[in-house]
Amino acid sequence: MPMIEAAGKSFEVDEEGYLINLSDWDEGIAAYLANEEKVELTPNHWEVINFLREYYSEYQIAPAIRVLTKAISKKLGADKGSNKYLYKLFPYGPAKQACKIAGLPKPTGCI
Numbered sequence: 001m002p003m004i005e006a007a008g009k010s011f012e013v014d015e016e017g018y019l020i021n022l023s024d025w026d027e028g029i030a031a032y033l034a035n036e037e038k039v040e041l042t043p044n045h046w047e048v049i050n051f052l053r054e055y056y057s058e059y060q061i062a063p064a065i066r067v068l069t070k071a072i073s074k075k076l077g078a079d080k081g082s083n084k085y086l087y088k089l090f091p092y093g094p095a096k097q098a099c100k101i102a103g104l105p106k107p108t109g110c111i
Contacts, residue, residue, distance in 0.1 A: 001013070001014075001020065002014070002015060002017075004017070004032065004036075006028060006029055007028045007029070007032070011024045011029065012024075014106075016100075016106060017033070017036065017100060018099075018100050018104075018105055019103045019104075022056075022104065022105075024103070025053075025102070025103025029103060030049060030102065030103065033100055033101045033103075034101045037097055037100065037101060039089075039090065039091075039097065039101065041101075042089075044080075044089055045089050045090075045098075047076065047080070048072070048080075048089060048090070048094070048098050049098060049101055049102045051071075051072060051075065051076065052068075052098055052099060052102040052104060053102050053103070053104070055071060056102075056104050061107075061108065062095070062099045062104040062105050062106065062107040062108070063095060063107055064095050064107045064108060065083070065086075065093070065094060065095040065107075068086070068094060068095050068098075068107075069081045069082065069083060069086065069094075072086070086098075095107045
């Protein structure tokens with residue numbers, strides 16, 4: 001299994017860099033993963049990351065982009081649930097990249 005080093009600790013990740021043990025996640029890991037993804041975290045990023053973690057906690061699944069946009073629109077408003085807004089925050093795929101930074105598994109259906 002591949003490993004990453006963050007905050008003086010080692011963490012197991014899969015071949016694409018997603019955390020294996022979801023309980024290893026914290027904001028320090030998120031910052032490390034965001035840096036690896038070349039994403040500078042802002043309060044808007046954290047809003048999506050925290051939404052994803054809550055969603056995963058409730059449904060035990062990482063949402064694909066269509067489900068993500070609908071769910072965010074419902075909870076945070078249509079402007080924040082738009083593809084344009086989410087791709088601006090996470091340019092390499094809002095569901096895929098945001099889930100990685102949030103310490104969640106790769107969403108089902110993502111390539």
